[in-house]
Structure formats: C-alpha cells, structure tokens
Amino acid sequence: MPSPRRNADGRPLAASASSTSSPGSPAHGGGGGGRFEFQSLLGSRAPGADPTCARLRASESPVHRRGSFPLAGAGPPQAAPAPLPEEDRMDLNPSFLGIALRSLLAIDLWLSKKLGVCAVESSSWGSMRPLMKLLEISGHGIPWLLGTLYCLSRSDSWAGREVLMNLLFALLLDLLLVALIKGLVRRRRPAHNQMDMFVTLSVDKYSFPSGHATRAALVSRFVLNHLVLAIPLRVLVVLWAFIVGFSRVMLGRHNVTDVAFGFFLGYTQYSIVDYFWLSPHNAPVLFVLWNQQ
Numbered sequence: 001m002p003s004p005r006r007n008a009d010g011r012p013l014a015a016s017a018s019s020t021s022s023p024g025s026p027a028h029g030g031g032g033g034g035r036f037e038f039q040s041l042l043g044s045r046a047p048g049a050d051p052t053c054a055r056l057r058a059s060e061s062p063v064h065r066r067g068s069f070p071l072a073g074a075g076p077p078q079a080a081p082a083p084l085p086e087e088d089r090m091d092l093n094p095s096f097l098g099i100a101l102r103s104l105l106a107i108d109l110w111l112s113k114k115l116g117v118c119a120v121e122s123s124s125w126g127s128m129r130p131l132m133k134l135l136e137i138s139g140h141g142i143p144w145l146l147g148t149l150y151c152l153s154r155s156d157s158w159a160g161r162e163v164l165m166n167l168l169f170a171l172l173l174d175l176l177l178v179a180l181i182k183g184l185v186r187r188r189r190p191a192h193n194q195m196d197m198f199v200t201l202s203v204d205k206y207s208f209p210s211g212h213a214t215r216a217a218l219v220s221r222f223v224l225n226h227l228v229l230a231i232p233l234r235v236l237v238v239l240w241a242f243i244v245g246f247s248r249v250m251l252g253r254h255n256v257t258d259v260a261f262g263f264f265l266g267y268t269q270y271s272i273v274d275y276f277w278l279s280p281h282n283a284p285v286l287f288v289l290w291n292q293q
C-alpha cells in the first residue's frame, strides 16, 4: 500500500493541511513539503478581505520583499496586494535620522523626569523649591530689563552708557528670538511642571527653548566680555549661568534639550550683539535721544 505523502515534519499532508498552524510555524516554512499548508491557509480567506493584513503581508513578509519565494507562484493566482500608501512606507522604513531623533527625545523625556526633583513640594527635593525659585527670579527678564534701564538712567559716562545700551538691545533681542522660536516649535512644558511662574508672556506656556537658559548664557558672556572682574567673580558668573539652566530642569519647567539649546542660543545671541555693536558712531540717534531724557 502506498504510504501517504508527508511534509517536512514527517506528518501526513492531509492532517497538517487542516490543522490550525500559526504563522511562523514549520507549516509555513520553506521546503517543497510546506506548499500544501500554505495554499490551504491562503485559500481559507478571501484575498484582500482584510486590508490591514494584506498590507502587513505585503510590506513585511520576505515573500513580498524578495519576490522569489518558491510558494508565491505555486498556488492559484492571487489578487495583487493594494499598493502601500506613502505614509505607511515611511513608518515601516524609518530613516536612521528619524530613529536617532526619536531615541534622543525618549532619553530627554526620561532624564528630565528623573532630574525634576523639585517639581512639586512633595518631590524628593521639594524643600529646595524656594531656592530654585530664587534662581528663577535671578534669570528672569523683568529684573534684568528694569536693572539695565535703571543703570542707564544713572550712568554718567559715554562708555558706560554704550555698554548698557547694548545690554538692553541684547535683552530685547533675546526676548524676541525666544518668543519667536517658542511660538514656532510649540513644545509643551513637561507634564510634571507646576505653572506657578512669576510674570510670563503668552508664549511661555511652551518650553523650547528655555528663556532663562538663553538669558543666563547671553548675560554671562556679555558681563565676562565687558566688565573687568577678578577670577573668582568670573567663575561665579559662569557657575550662576549653569545653575540657572540646571534649576529649570530641577523645577520641572523644562526638558534637558530645552536648556541645552537655550545655552547654545544665548551664546550665539551674544555674537550677534557683538557684531551689531551700537556706538555713538553707528547709532548716534539712539545716544542723542537718550542724552536728552
């Protein structure tokens, strides 16, 4: 008596064709013995009945990608799978840059949450909140603007007025650029942030970049370049800038990347101010107007 035809596992074909094998099981695998099972599984479902599965099969299966799987041409003609929409193709084949950016973002969120140890009173370092808020005020726009205007009104030398006029210009440029970028990027502040900040503008509901970090970097570079200070004071100025930036993450106001970009932007803003340095020679109107006050 002739023995029944068997598949690669040695099981009789009729039995394995009716069995409920799962994808990826040997019944689906290569080898001529698997042909029957593959056909019966495909045949049990109307081609294209489930578009999601059709798309996944089309895009993910090596059959589709290589187009040379021996089983593909063995059965009755199948309806060609619907062409993949462009956005699905991008999702299934993310670029290296996309993966790198998403990973950086995930690390950023995770690290920022970990470092947000003063975000609320009940946080692990919640008792440090008053000190962090003091640092927040030390880097806020209003004290810096009012302080500069006050010094400008009190200054009795041309050189002093020139430096202060440029500091005022730098602070205004900073407010403008930060507001512009915040409005364009519209990144929400971290979920663990308590919105209890001292005087904010409407764009300050957004977090990228940190305005305190830009100001701290800008002002400290400005001060180091235009004030003659002893070394310990210079070190203190740099330390203040870093601590103000770091305190933004500890308070839960910002993610790490908001502050890192803020430092970069503030540092760059100083170069802009230095390039367009205002003096009685290139902006006489400003100085004459101020003198008449």
Ligand SMILES: CC(C)=CCC/C(C)=C/COP(=O)(O)O
Binding pocket: 140, 141, 142, 175, 197, 198, 199, 200, 201, 204, 206, 207, 209, 210, 211, 212, 213, 248, 253
């Ligand atoms: C109202 C004025 C003149 C300035 C607003 C200063 C401010 C609240 C900036 C936001 O800083 P972060 O982006 O670091 O939270």
